[in-house]
Amino acid sequence: MEKIIEIKNLTKLYGNGRGIKDINLDIFQGDIFGFLGPNGAGKTTAMKIMTGLIRPECGDVTIFGHSVTEEYELAMEKVGCLIETAESYSYLSAFDNLKQLARYYPDVDHKRIDEVLELTGMIKYKHEKPKKFSLGMKQRLGLAAAVLSRPKVVILDEPLNGLDVEGMIAIRKLIQHLAEQEQTTFFISSHLIHDVELTCTRIGVIYDGKMLNVESTPNILKNYATLENYFVSEVERNGRVSSCAS
Amino acid sequence: MAVFQAALVNEIEKLYKKKKALVAVLLALAVIVIGQLAIVGVRSGFGLRGAGSVEFPMLVLSVVVNTILPLFTALVAIDSFSGEFSQNSMRITLTRPVSRFKIFTAKITAIALFILAMLFLLLFFSMLAGFIFNTNSATWVSVFQTVFSYIVSLLPMLVLALGVVLLANTFKNGISVFFVAILLFIGLKVLGVLFSQYSSLFMTTQLDWYNLFLINSFPLGKIIRQFLIMLGSCIMLFTAGFYLFDKKEF
Structure with missing residues (x-):
């Protein structure tokens, strides 16, 4: 292997x-x-x-x-990663947070962002800002960020x-x-x-x-x-x- | 280059979506409004001329370049570094396929663009106010000189921003950085008065360097010397700031 x-x-x-x-x-x-x-x-x-x-x-x-x-x-x-705690920008929405990361990967578009939000059960909170999220929701967003680029x-x-x-x-x-x-x-x-x-x-x-x-x-x-x-x-x-x- | 562009767009987006940038814009506009009201008041109350159409933007520049512009430049620079260090949000970018050098350069470029945008905004609105309220005739030369004065003010502000970035990478706390930056700013201003023969070396004196371009004799040698001092300061502060940023553990 x-x-x-x-x-x-x-x-x-x-x-x-x-x-x-x-x-x-x-x-x-x-x-x-x-x-x-x-x-x-x-x-x-x-x-x-x-x-x-x-x-x-x-x-x-x-x-x-x-x-x-x-x-x-x-x-x-x-590589995708989540180290210690899931960090996010509190003044950007969940979608905008992922959009920030998506810019580093040419293959990641808005459709993929929706896909990972769906995968992690965060699609309903797409336009909400993480400052109102619970620890679990922040963790889900962190996981969505980790798998966003199909690492x-x-x-x-x-x-x-x-x-x-x-x-x-x-x-x-x-x-x-x-x-x-x-x-x-x-x-x-x-x-x-x-x-x-x-x-x-x-x-x-x-x-x-x-x-x-x-x-x-x-x-x-x-x-x-x-x-x-x-x-x-x-x-x-x-x-x-x-x-x-x- | 594409990675740097992505990092730069991200930094600009973060700056734009934060409330601080909006407050800076509103405060800059408030300075123009208050300044214009003061001039109209002086003119109608005392019968004095105050400032002409192109003199008003220069008056605004002389005020903001020593007050709100350094203040907001420092706040934005501290927020961009110390703010992200303390919230651990620096990790979001650092764990992506982008080198620390590109992240650092993107942040500095975004701060430089913020300063430039603030200068253009002040120029536009002060000129507008100048032409509406102060009816003195303006020549093309004086308009060009005004625009040029605003543009060249970017360089000393960039030196100041890089100085604050160095402090932000030295001290852990954003508040400490802010207070040390203010103390250094005041200290350098005082030193500039006490040791006027060496004042061209201090970054606080360089804030007024646009005045050199307004002198009729046009002191080219002095302009080049000042430019090189600022360029050297920029290179040294950038290198020292990046060295500390690169060594930082998150």
Whole structure:
């Protein structure tokens, strides 16, 4: 399978000692990769480096063979993302917010904007401004922005934050549909482990800034009753190792 | 180029849809109305001439270039950078296939277009008011000089805007940027008076550089020197501002 994202020796440490250390990871075409880890493990830091929001101390991320630090425009050409919280301009309508993004992609027209608003259930609020939106509605708009350009890679940091059950199911279906029908590759971090289990095909666990393990979901479920059991066991094992070492 | 165009159109749209730009336009028009009323009042009350048809736009320029124009330029520049940093909305653009250099340049270009639009708006309405209310005859030369004075005022305003952009990329908070910018503006004005022999180096003195074009002897050497000082300032401030913007983590 074609390697879509390649993370090599990625390191970024903050003043408080947290961050990520020497992360290596390959993501292949059609993967729905679940990125799991406790709070402060370094998930968002890794995703921010992948999307060029922060620079690594060393190492690099290549997307479709293009370095994020050296050839940013080429690397991000086929990428859609939602990092931390779904941001939007509060003084522009939902439609105008997406129109701003659409200008960077020659193939995206007004019809496509309506299409993604329909997909995320936001078409009724097309002309409303996000300052009146609930957290879930803002999240839906953020997801619409992430898939607007028909990206080949979608990077989502906590995509289900603030969504109701109906919204979660709809977004899960959307992710599975895009992965199956359009071979879109997903890189998702989420605290909702049940949803990760239902959606993701491969799982990577990060703990204390280090990558612990990468395994396919069916393989994990062969040995563990649930993904939650696997995650707890991985984290506890590593925690014990760290505490023994110290 | 298409990516830069998209970034520029986006910046212009954001500027246009924000209320600040509208307030700036309304305030600029208010200055003209108040100025014109004052001149009509002086003329009818004291029998003094006040200002002629093409003198009125120059009077307006001399006032706005030291007051509301720097103020709104600073507000727009702060909003474009600090505003988006604090609301995290900078991420919306940064995670698209567009380099930081193009985003930074598009923002600066949009601010420059805002200043130019404000200058043209002031020129148009002050000329209109001048011709309607002040009946003195105007020559083509004086009209040309007025238009030219407004156009060349863009350069010192751009230096000022780039200075504010540098501050916006240095300090975290938009309010801090605003107060530091005001303090620096006042400080440079005072320094310009105290050390008048070096005043041409200060950006606050350069705001009045359009006066050099109105002198009959036309001091070409002085104009070129001032132009080069401002151009150098623009290059240095742009480079320093972009360096900080490029290093910023979001």
